Amino acid sequence: MTGTILIVEDEEKIATLLRDYLRLAGFDVCCLAGGAEAAPWVREHAPDLVLLDLMLPGRDGLEICKDVRVFSSVPIIMITARIEEIDRLLGLELGADDYICKPFSPREVVARVKAVLRRSGPGQTTALAGLVMDGACYRAALDGHELDLTAVEFKLLQFLAASPGRIYSRQQLMDRIYPDERVVADRTIDSHIKKLRKKIADVAPGEDLIHSVYGVGYKFERASRRE
Incomplete structure (x- = not known):
């Protein structure tokens, strides 16, 4: 390395x-x-x-x-x-x-x-709790089912999944996803999270990988594995 x-x-x-x-x-x-x-x-x-x-x-x-x-x-x-x-x-x-x-x-x-x-590392392939992410081509799969993610959705999921259980505020997530200091609405992260959850639900109904922590932010955690 x-x-x-x-x-x-x-x-x-x-x-x-x-x-x-x-x-x-x-x-x-x-x-x-x-x-x-x-x-x-x-x-x-x-x-x-x-x-x-x-x-x-x-x-x-x-x-x-x-x-x-x-x-x-x-x-x-x-x-x-x-x-x-x-x-x-x-x-x-x-x-x-x-x-x-x-x-x-x-x-x-x-x-x-x-x-x-x-x-x-953006070019690394990571695997966690059935989630596989390839940063070289922005591809992600859950339990073998490919997730059709935008680049922003991919970066958001990759960042959250890198530290399971750790809670991030909206501002921390915006700073990581938009490091170029562009003006972003406060609820932009909520919109990305909503779309990301829907795409996860499309391939894994009933799964809840991204959890809201009221008044704080979001975390990645897979409570149960599908068999």
Whole structure:
């Protein structure tokens, strides 16, 4: 697996350790020590993944994550010594894809990087709970029955299915589906979800893969498998 990884970490020893292990794994790696330049760097260079420390000089990781999510869906793994539950939940709520606490094994970080890239890569084929999705040609099938999805419907289903059980707000889904900052009505996601559910019901009557969470958003979860 190849790609460009941006490490935003002010502790030089940690940044160097991660850089060396990721380079050995075949990645191109760039490092930044301060938070102020992180979002502009991501906008200019479009890395494949960002390893983002939470506590940074200039601008902290949560602020950076929020800034980046305005214009990019690049996978973000947050790294921190703060292990409190509220920090973890807040990081994920702002759009982080994973969360690793210090101290950590650099081999584990490399493994997590590869796992997140496999999940999010547009050209990857993924399979979960009878759902098979091929990002190279935007084709999806459920229990062997092909789903006739638009590109937006495909991306929406792929994103939700990548993290079963995780709840995403409408804004988070819009940021991922429309990362180019176009003006989109607040209920656009609801319309896409409605059409997506109908197409799923056409091939799997009675199935409920995309669940509404009142007042919060949506999640992917397959409660029961058809036999």
